[in-house]
Amino acid sequence: MPQDHRPAKSVRVLLAEDQGMMRGALALLLGLEEDMEVVAQVSTGDKIVPEALVSRPDVALLDIELPGRSGLDAAADLREEVPECRVLILTTFGRPGYLRRAMEAGAAGFLVKDGPVEDLAEAIRRVLRGETVIDPALAAAALSAGPSPLTARERDVLNAAVDGATVSDIAGKLHLSESTVRNYLSSAIGKTGTRNRMEAVRSARQQGWL
DSSP: OOOOOOOOOOEEEEEEOSOHHHHHHHHHHHHTSTTEEEEEEESSGGGHHHHHHHHOOSEEEEOSSOSSSOHHHHHHHHHHHOTTSEEEEEESOOOHHHHHHHHHTTOSEEEETTSOHHHHHHHHHHHHTTOOEEOHHHHHHHHHHOSOOOOHHHHHHHHHTTTOOOHHHHHHHHTOOHHHHHHHHHHHHHHHTOSSHHHHHHHHHHHTOO
């Protein structure tokens, strides 16, 4: 009986992507790699940690903009709950602020989706070896852009204002007084160089600060 000389599937991957077609394509392509196995697939950010606790992946491949919870927040959760799992952010949006936040959350890599799948597979192997893998153009942009000027509370208030919420709505949601909310909004508007809260939200999102 002939022996099977193919290597065992040694790299266990969790895949978090909300678009079904993209998720299926990535799972299929990574599954073709001789040393990789996609052991879990999720479509929402709030399922990442529970699934990782069950499947125990070596690498979690996370999109950023996910329903339920962002991939950046989930990356920070994984660092606490499943510290042996390395995180690689894969996103459509190559924004400098996202890169900085991903690194602060403990991600080991950050790539944009328009690269070849061979680069992605190699990036997974590299982060598993303990390396940090960052899209070179994005790294340069992040260095030139500098850190986010927004405080954590200013970011919270802008996030709460995303859907056009009133000051009263934001105050209730964040358990703050309306005057405090107005102060945070005014400060965020000044720091983003915009004219109103919706422009501030838009500017902060474009920079990857939200």
